Amino acid sequence: MVSPAIPAAARRDRLLVAAVAVFVGAMALFGGGYFVYLLNLIGIFSLVAIGLNILTGFSGQTSLGHAGFFAVGAYASGVLAQRFGLPFWLAIPVAGALATLIGAAIALPALRLKNLYLAIATLGFGIVTQKLIFEWRGVTGGGAGLQVPTPQLFGVPLAEGSRMTWIIWATLLAGTWAASQLASGRTGRALIMLRESEAAAGCIGIHVARYKVVAFALSAFYTAVAGGLYANLVRYINPESFSVNMSIMFLAMIVIGGLGSVRGALLGAAFYVAVPEAVRGFKEAPGLIFGISLMLVMILLPGGLISVFRRRKPARAAAAA
């Protein structure tokens, strides 16, 4: 159901965005190295979560191949910067555009697939992408990995301190705003309709195929931009990391946060980065504690972490779920 309360939700989004911006700004100014690094990762994975949410949360198409888009973004921007000397602020959008095209192309065969069939087909895309990066050694460096040059803005190297944090969170802010606009606008409503019933969406004049392609392309764009930022943050990328597990974790992230919610995407990304870090001290335990917390969140908060904030208005939570 399309809730009539969207303007109110949008206002709360703005509040949240402002709060997050103040928090991140303060942290970036006063916080120290490791904490800032975690903030950077949260920002990057939030972008992925928002992107995947457009596809899975809004339009209801499950993807287990988003590590592929993330890898395309990371490698395309890395290669453009390293071999062609493109500045990062140009390389990342180009990488994003490339991934958008790939996303739209992937959407075409995906039009007829549903549920687990779609999940496995997209998983196949992820595996093929990872393999191609491994074997295309001349360009990607193969298994030896790829060094990405230090990103610079107006001659200022961004590697030091919290400078990347500003770039990442500014991008996230823009991405969050755009996604909120999208969600409350015509496209968002069409995608939600698509999720609820393709047949009904078709009947009321929504071009099902076109909107599916749009969802895939937008989702790929967000994820690839995040990948590009990631490559510029860590400055050494290896195909090993863009595995099926990463795709699965992306999916876990958005469900934990709250499917179909832009703010939930941020919470999910924070959970995904922070919980394993918080329990790092225990030897074998991170996997165990993270695994158990995934189960607990799903059982206790079926609507994801975001439902904590929605408790007071259960009726609306049910309408938005």
Added chain:
Amino acid sequence: MISQLIIGGLASGSLYALIGIAIVLVLQATEVPNFAQGEMAMFATFVAYTLLATYGLSWWLVFPATLAFAAVQGVIVQQVVIRPLLGAPIINAVIATLGLNLALHSIAGMIWGNQTNVLTSPVAHLPVFQLLGVNVSPDSALTIIVSVAMIILFTLILRHTRAGIALRAASQNQSVAKLMGIAVSRSFAMAWAMGAMAGAVAGMLVAPILFLDVNLMGALLIKGFAGAVLGGLSSLGAVFVGGLLLGIVENLLGAYVSGTFSEALSFTLIIVVLIVAPNGIFGRVKSQKV
């Protein structure tokens, strides 16, 4: 040469098929794709290993004991993790099984460590034999025979026992099944037990061929899913054939086209097949009420 490759493909394919069947048994009953299937099977295989290596029991005891463990494991997972999630969106249960997967992985690491172990096959002492002029290793033969036996057994249980028919009814329509006096929750527990047993058998079969460590089932789980989807998720037979096909195709592509790209090529092939047949090769299209 080619028949050799096909036999090898059949052996790995029947492992994919077993995992695929384990997944589909649970999927048909509860609609949950079980991403913990791999680690559940790995865990059961380690139990078998402990019984064999530490307690020195024979395979004749270890096999049924492990199956019993797997059945209990399946029921516990259903009751503790999945049952509270019935009625919530399916994706929640999927993420919960994912959490279970991570948890089991690290628990197994804590108990058995991260080193590789050797699980001796029950047919390790038999020589390689010839069948119609093709060399067949006893391990391959055992894998194929046991998996075929498992699928026949499961099909018979589902078709001809009261519990099996109840399970099929429960998976078709929960509320009607409940009204007809079927204990739906018990039926689902049975599906999970059967799935866990199929997985455990796959684990016990694959561990002697590879080495036994906590990462045993990671790749196999993905292949199990892929094989099941290739065949079509609507019947156990389709899943079985899909798994076998995947194993054979992978082996042939690896030998004749490209060794390094065999996995990527098989997934490309799966995507192409799904474009033509969106519900798998033998899948029936589920008609949907609008």
